[in-house]
Amino acid sequence: MFDVVKKDLEELEKEMLSVVSSPVDLITEISTHLVEAGGKRLRPALYFLGVRARKEVSKYATDLAIALELIHMATLVHDDVIDSAATRRGIPTANSKWGNQMSVLTGDYLFAKAFSLVALSKYDQRVLLALTNIICAMSEGEIVQNRQTFIPSTDEQEYFSRIAKKTADFIAASCQLGGIIAELNDDEIAALYEYGYSIGMAFQVTDDILDITATSEQLGKPAGNDILQGIVTLPVIRALTVSSDKEELTKIVSTKGMDQEMLKRGLEIVHATDAVEYSYRAVDEFLDRARTVLPSSLPQEIRDTYIYVADFIAKRKF
Template identity: 35%
Template sequence: MRAVAERRTEERPAATRDDALEALTELVRADLEACNRVIVARMQSPVELIPRLAAHIVAAGGKRLRPMLTLAAARLCGYRGDRHVKLAACVEFIHTATLLHDDVVDESALRRGLASANAVFGNKASVLVGDFLFSRSFELMVEDGSLPVLAILSRAAATIAEGEVLQLVTQNDTATTEARYLDVIRGKTAALFAAATRIGAVVAGRDTEDEAALEAFGMNLGLAFQLVDDVLDYDADQVKLGKAVGDDFREGKVTLPVLLAFAAGDESERAFWRRTIEDQEQGPNDLATAQGLMRRHGTLAETLRRAEAFGAAAKTALARFADCAERRALVDVVDFAVQRAR
């Protein structure tokens, strides 16, 4: 019976980007609305700047993808309580805190097409409110009362920080290996996806195999998501991207499209990458040159192929779960993540 269900799932056409996210949102709408109420309530503080700044980044229109993954994973595992609602809010607070910190580190002026919090309120306020949101996330973990959940989410928070520091270490270094770069994005992006989905199995009391399967789903989805972001930084419309195209290039970030172009280039091309990425000596036409080299060597397309491979692995990880609306929605979210660059 399970094999038949799997064949039916595989035979379904891939959902469009908008359809996939809308379907997931609709599926968990009641839980998501409850989660949003928790988020709004826990952003409050007698220190007036805290809710103002927190509301600014929340109002920027995030998709709430990570908390929706927690909500859907819990329902996929048959959970019918409400613990997952606060834990989904916890996941969103961790994510939002890291965004505030990242924008300070990256000196970003835009976040989802609007002025970033650090551009509006300053770096100090953004860092401190990010710390506040981290603290709120840990309050929610403690209120849940589960040591396994606390272990998973606190470890994810530490891993995210490790990934960000590793990115700082590898920044401007064209000698970075692909394996090293995957370590960076596994930490800074995929770890929270993995934790968000794994805790769905934990609150439902499922066995360790189901936990591991949902963790693998989230990890591979997160890797695919970040690789597509790497492509979009060089090949997207700024309005669609929500930040300035080429930010990674201007900041000297070594992402997979850069590493592949560096490896495929001749010595003059490698000299270009060393000048622009390592030495940060960039002229007005260098971004266009970088994009041209990537097109010449097909590195954007190759990065997308890697993302698709991780996406396929994410779908495979769901094979042990019976066919249901939640499983179909999660499969479609993988397609959403990859198709953002199409």
């Protein structure tokens, strides 16, 4: 999918292992485990596409891509601690191997490493502002989600606001930063931000759909985990609105420490409605917006790749 920036992503992988190395062996061990766990590298890939719209990718540009991925990794480590997650991408989480304390501190280390890369280069002031805004938004989103767990809600705008902070704002900023480094004009940078935001919203809604439709093997983590944790996502919101069993579903979603039978019944209620189809329609709307806002001034190969990303999100199963 990202053939046009394949070499850039390969360089990213190599450099990340060097960047996370520490004189403290345990930090290096945990950080290396996180890097080698892999991932979609969606944020740096979208960033690199923006850079290549006008520029070659320099060491200066690669450092910012590494910073983006380190910030993402740090937030995942902290999320896994908050969620008491045992696996991610099919492998043990840092907290399940080394405990919560070491995981939180390693996440902090990765945040610091990310900003040390930025501090060592004279980036545009907009770069630092975008990175700090990313972390603020994700922290706000996580706090809001934490306060709303096990509280059944049918407020879609509240849900969309939450996932914007947790996911879409970061992907939007990654696209924006690529445009800034490429020295695109303000309208082009704003369009890339809007594209990234729309892609990010579609990506998270798809994630929430897959949580109730995919298998644990496909996800690399337990299926139905959102309901188990009391997190109300768009499919559940829809089911709470239209299901004839909405009262039963309300009780299930409100139950802390629900057992597997309750989870299974909750999923059955959701699947008995049009919740999945309804949620996919929201995904399609966001993706249509993403395709529409792309600047016509982008090189065709870059523009085609951005569109291909939207097409991939529409049909992804993991």
